[in-house]
Amino acid sequence: MADTTHGRSGDSDTRRDFLNLLVNSVAVFGVAAVAWPIISSLNPSQDVLALSSIEVDLSQIEVGQAITVKWRGKPVFIRRRTPEEIKAAESVDVSTLRDPQPDKDRVQKPEWLILVGVCTHLGCVPQGQKPSEPRGQFGGWFCPCHGSEYDTSGRIRRGPAPLNLAVPQYAFESDTLVKIG
Amino acid sequence: MAAPVFKNAVVRWIDHRLPVFSYLHHEAYEYPTPKNLNYWWNFGSLAGFMLVVMIVTGLILAMQYTAHVDHAFNSVERIMRDVNWGWMLRYLHMNGASMFFVVVYIHIFRGLYFGSYKAPRELLWQLGVLIYLLMMATAFMGYVLPWGQMSFWGATVITNLFSAIPWIGNDIVTLLWGGFSVDNPTLNRLFVLHFLLPFVILAVVVVHIMALHRFGSNNPLGIDTKGPQDTIPFHPYYTVKDTFGLGIFMLFYVFWAFFAPNALGDPANYIPANPLSTPEHIVPEWYYLPFYAILRSIPDKLTGVIAMGASILILFFLPWLDRSPVRAGTFRPVFKWFFWILVFDCVILMFCGKNPPESYWMPFSLELVDADTFTERVAEIRSIPHDQALNAVGDMWGVNSAAGSFGIKIVRLGQLGTIYYFAYFLIILPLLSVFETPRQVPLSISKPVLGGGKAMAHATAKSMEKA
Numbered sequence: 001m002a003d004t005t006h007g008r009s010g011d012s013d014t015r016r017d018f019l020n021l022l023v024n025s026v027a028v029f030g031v032a033a034v035a036w037p038i039i040s041s042l043n044p045s046q047d048v049l050a051l052s053s054i055e056v057d058l059s060q061i062e063v064g065q066a067i068t069v070k071w072r073g074k075p076v077f078i079r080r081r082t083p084e085e086i087k088a089a090e091s092v093d094v095s096t097l098r099d100p101q102p103d104k105d106r107v108q109k110p111e112w113l114i115l116v117g118v119c120t121h122l123g124c125v126p127q128g129q130k131p132s133e134p135r136g137q138f139g140g141w142f143c144p145c146h147g148s149e150y151d152t153s154g155r156i157r158r159g160p161a162p163l164n165l166a167v168p169q170y171a172f173e174s175d176t177l178v179k180i181g
Numbered sequence: 182m183a184a185p186v187f188k189n190a191v192v193r194w195i196d197h198r199l200p201v202f203s204y205l206h207h208e209a210y211e212y213p214t215p216k217n218l219n220y221w222w223n224f225g226s227l228a229g230f231m232l233v234v235m236i237v238t239g240l241i242l243a244m245q246y247t248a249h250v251d252h253a254f255n256s257v258e259r260i261m262r263d264v265n266w267g268w269m270l271r272y273l274h275m276n277g278a279s280m281f282f283v284v285v286y287i288h289i290f291r292g293l294y295f296g297s298y299k300a301p302r303e304l305l306w307q308l309g310v311l312i313y314l315l316m317m318a319t320a321f322m323g324y325v326l327p328w329g330q331m332s333f334w335g336a337t338v339i340t341n342l343f344s345a346i347p348w349i350g351n352d353i354v355t356l357l358w359g360g361f362s363v364d365n366p367t368l369n370r371l372f373v374l375h376f377l378l379p380f381v382i383l384a385v386v387v388v389h390i391m392a393l394h395r396f397g398s399n400n401p402l403g404i405d406t407k408g409p410q411d412t413i414p415f416h417p418y419y420t421v422k423d424t425f426g427l428g429i430f431m432l433f434y435v436f437w438a439f440f441a442p443n444a445l446g447d448p449a450n451y452i453p454a455n456p457l458s459t460p461e462h463i464v465p466e467w468y469y470l471p472f473y474a475i476l477r478s479i480p481d482k483l484t485g486v487i488a489m490g491a492s493i494l495i496l497f498f499l500p501w502l503d504r505s506p507v508r509a510g511t512f513r514p515v516f517k518w519f520f521w522i523l524v525f526d527c528v529i530l531m532f533c534g535k536n537p538p539e540s541y542w543m544p545f546s547l548e549l550v551d552a553d554t555f556t557e558r559v560a561e562i563r564s565i566p567h568d569q570a571l572n573a574v575g576d577m578w579g580v581n582s583a584a585g586s587f588g589i590k591i592v593r594l595g596q597l598g599t600i601y602y603f604a605y606f607l608i609i610l611p612l613l614s615v616f617e618t619p620r621q622v623p624l625s626i627s628k629p630v631l632g633g634g635k636a637m638a639h640a641t642a643k644s645m646e647k648a
Contacts, residue, residue: 038266040266041245041266042241043265045245046264047259047263
């Protein structure tokens with residue numbers, strides 16, 4: 001028995017090493033080939049992806065009014081800014097900001113500010129959409145969870161959040177219709 | 182059997198405090214296994230593999246499934262159409278159930294032929310029967326989840342089996358349903374139990390393996406291992422053999438899953454459940470067919486249900502019904518025949534369970550015809566009027582033996598099959614234990630494997646003394 005299991009010399013060790021390597025490679029490849037579809041199945045499915053853009057009618061929104069729409073399960077803030085809010089957003093010295101970005105990079109039309117309404121700290125929805133809600137010291141949004149304050153361009157100005165409110169991909173299909181996503 | 186010394190320091194550190202590595206080394210590496218196991222011994226590990234496949238694919242499917250009567254069917258279709266690789270995971274799970282039963286049935290018949298249920302492995306066998314019962318329950322519940330027509334009516338029929346219990350039967354069924362018919366509460370609880378039971382099975386499998394490792398595997402000669410010369414370490418010998426068998430089995434499995442994914446299922450289950458209309462033919466999945474045939478063979482409701490239950494429960498008592506001291510069928514010249522008749526009988530019962538009970542099977546022309554057609558054939562061949570033929574066909578056994586028109590009613594065939602099934606366990610095995618003269622069994626495993634010879638027999642005797 002000993003002969004068949006161990007062979008006579010180092011030669012058989014090399015062959016055994018080779019076989020072990022081969023078997024283990026096949027096993028690793030097999031596990032990976034099985035893990036791939038399983039993990040992939042947890043990613044968004046086709047029906048979820050199919051719903052990843054929405055169209056919003058802007059014609060009913062007055063100057064100074066804000067609405068919240070749901071996009072990919074998250075709130076999207078659409079605020080029709082007043083001239084004062086636009087001016088306040090544009091006049092900030094960008095170099096003093098935590099996440100420096102000029103207002104013109106954050107809007108396509110200065111009147112319409114469109115943001116993903118999710119605080120960049122830990123994912124709460126900031127307040128400030130309704131006139132009755134606190135907007136913080138900078139006139140934008142105030143997150144009730146940990147006190148982050150955003151300005152009228154949705155940029156982080158105070159509090160623990162590291163980044164500005166995200167701007168989703170969107171396009172104006174006409175003056176009163178915007179497609180988000 | 183000295184404790185192994187591990188090269189890896191972390192492994193050594195852990196093993197000193199929690200000896201999992203020693204345990205694995207002992208039970209899965211050096212574990213002494215009879216050296217003469219043939220490929221019939223692959224099916225235990227294959228069953229374990231299938232359990233893992235079912236749990237993994239099942240967990241992923243459960244993440245996408247909705248257990249609600251309004252959404253269940255559509256959520257399964259969503260898995261098929263929209264979820265990435267969802268079609269593959271579902272087909273692997275769906276056909277995996279069939280494959281699990283294929284390997285378990287072979288595993289069971291292996292045990293029946295080689296006497297693996299005999300002392301000292303009675304508990305091992307009974308734990309296996311328990312696993313099989315749990316599998317049947319789990320598979321039934323899983324079949325309900327897609328909420329197709331067969332799901333719904335299968336659930337209705339199976340739960341109604343309990344209504345056969347005298348006095349309290351209907352109350353029990355209401356309790357099972359959580360209502361007055363199979364409905365949303367039923368679907369919810371069946372989903373929960375379908376999720377739970379595989380883990381119960383896993384636990385019983387662990388105990389099954391503990392019982393197995395107490396005395397080690399039985400082997401094709403059915404004799405005890407008499408010392409180290411009769412055994413080889415589990416690794417690498419049987420890990421390699423099991424892996425090779427697994428590769429072959431996987432070809433078989435993925436063939437079904439990828440090329441004939443719906444061949445083993447019923448197309449009626451792609452019709453959403455309709456509580457107001459029963460499909461024309463209610464047929465269970467193939468792995469239940471023999472038991473379904475036994476149920477239908479008995480014209481009385483309660484007796485039928487008892488017979489069906491008894492057909493499985495009887496396996497629990499098998500170690501005491503077969504008193505023959507010889508384990509392997511190889512050395513039992515008479516037993517062998519009855520065993521293969523039992524295998525054939527189970528195939529016949531499957532056939533009976535699959536087909537409408539009122540139809541006739543004509544073995545000489547290999548045809549299955551309905552009662553009207555059969556009567557016409559009889560009238561034609563015997564040249565007798567139709568009503569006379571009707572009388573001839575309607576006799577007790579539904580057998581008509583006129584030349585060329587021999588046919589047997591499916592339900593009668595099922596009754597014959599049922600009689601043999603029970604007779605095998607209750608009459609044939611106990612009698613064989615007394616009247617059969619077994620052939621001489623080899624002295625040791627080493628002897629036939631190594632060609633025998635006096636030297637070997639001597640060595641065996643010596644090692645027995647040591648033991």
